[in-house]
Amino acid sequence: MQWVRFEWNGAVGFGLMHADESVEIHDGNLFEAPRATGQRVALSAVKLLAPVVPGKIIGLWNNFRQLAEKLELSIPSTPLWFLKASGSVIGPDDAIRAPHADIGRIAYEGELAIVIGQRCRNLSEVEAAHAIFGYTCINDVTAMEVLNSDPSFAQWARAKSCDTFAPLGPCIATDVDLAQARVRTLVGGRERQNYPVSDMIFAPQQIVSLLSRDITLEPGDVIACGTSIGSLPMRAGTSVEITIDGIGTLRNQFEPLPQVTASADGAMA
Numbered sequence: 001m002q003w004v005r006f007e008w009n010g011a012v013g014f015g016l017m018h019a020d021e022s023v024e025i026h027d028g029n030l031f032e033a034p035r036a037t038g039q040r041v042a043l044s045a046v047k048l049l050a051p052v053v054p055g056k057i058i059g060l061w062n063n064f065r066q067l068a069e070k071l072e073l074s075i076p077s078t079p080l081w082f083l084k085a086s087g088s089v090i091g092p093d094d095a096i097r098a099p100h101a102d103i104g105r106i107a108y109e110g111e112l113a114i115v116i117g118q119r120c121r122n123l124s125e126v127e128a129a130h131a132i133f134g135y136t137c138i139n140d141v142t143a144m145e146v147l148n149s150d151p152s153f154a155q156w157a158r159a160k161s162c163d164t165f166a167p168l169g170p171c172i173a174t175d176v177d178l179a180q181a182r183v184r185t186l187v188g189g190r191e192r193q194n195y196p197v198s199d200m201i202f203a204p205q206q207i208v209s210l211l212s213r214d215i216t217l218e219p220g221d222v223i224a225c226g227t228s229i230g231s232l233p234m235r236a237g238t239s240v241e242i243t244i245d246g247i248g249t250l251r252n253q254f255e256p257l258p259q260v261t262a263s264a265d266g267a268m269a
Helices: 065-071 125-131 156-160 204-214
Strands: 002-008 011-017 022-029 032-042 047-049 057-061 080-084 095-097 110-116 132-139 166-173 182-187 190-196 222-224 239-244 248-255
Touching: 011 032, 047 166, 057 156, 080 156, 110 182, 110 204, 110 239, 125 132, 125 204, 132 204, 132 222, 132 239, 132 248, 166 248, 204 222
Parallel strands: 057 222, 095 248
Antiparallel strands: 002 011, 002 047, 002 166, 011 022, 022 032, 057 080, 110 132, 110 222, 132 166, 182 190, 182 239, 239 248
C-alpha cells in the first residue's frame, strides 16, 4: 500500500494511492485503523504534501559500507545519529531554499526513510520490525560548510535543520523489497547517486531497535537511514529527483537566492 497526504478543495486529507492514479480518501488516524470514506479523487486533482508530519526526524551518519570504505571510516558498533528539526519538512515539488547567502554550499543526500507506526521503547529487532509503518524518500539537505565551521563543535543540527531542508515523499509505502531496492538521485536530469539499500550497515529493524533503547519513538517519527556515495553541492535552479524502488520519485527544485537590488533612492529591495 502507498499512503499519501494531500491538499484538496482547501482541506488536508490522506488516503491510499492506486495504480490508476486515483486516491482513495480515508479519515481517522493513519496509524490507528484508518477508515475508507468511499470517495476517490484523481491524483492530478490534489496537491501532494509530505506524507507525514513527524514529531522528530532522526538522521544517521556512516550507515553505508561503500561510503565508509571510500572515506576510510571505521564501521560503527551502534547507529551514529543526529536530530533534524521537524520544521524543515517540505513535500513533493516544494522548493528547497537557502536561508541566507552566508550559509555556503548546500548538498543533496538521497536516502531511504523509515516511518514509525507505534509508540515504542526498548524493542527487540522482531518487535522493531512490527513498529515500522512503512518507508518514504527523504532528501537530507545539508549546509556543508556550516557542519564543521567551528573546530570545537560539529554543528549537525544547524547544518541539517534549516527551513526546507527535509523534503519527504511522495508516499509512505508499507511493502518495500529492501533486498532489491536502490536509491537513485538525479540532479538536473543527471544521475549522481545509485546505490543498493542492502548496503546499509544497520538494517531498519536494527536501527529502530537500537534507537528505541535511547529514546522513545512515536507514531509518525521519521528516521533517515543515511546516504552513500555521490552526495554533492546543488547548483541554484536545478531539480533533484530521488527515486526508490517500490516507493516512487520525490522531486524538488533548489531555488536561487532572491536578488537584492537597489532602488533609485538607494533603498534595498
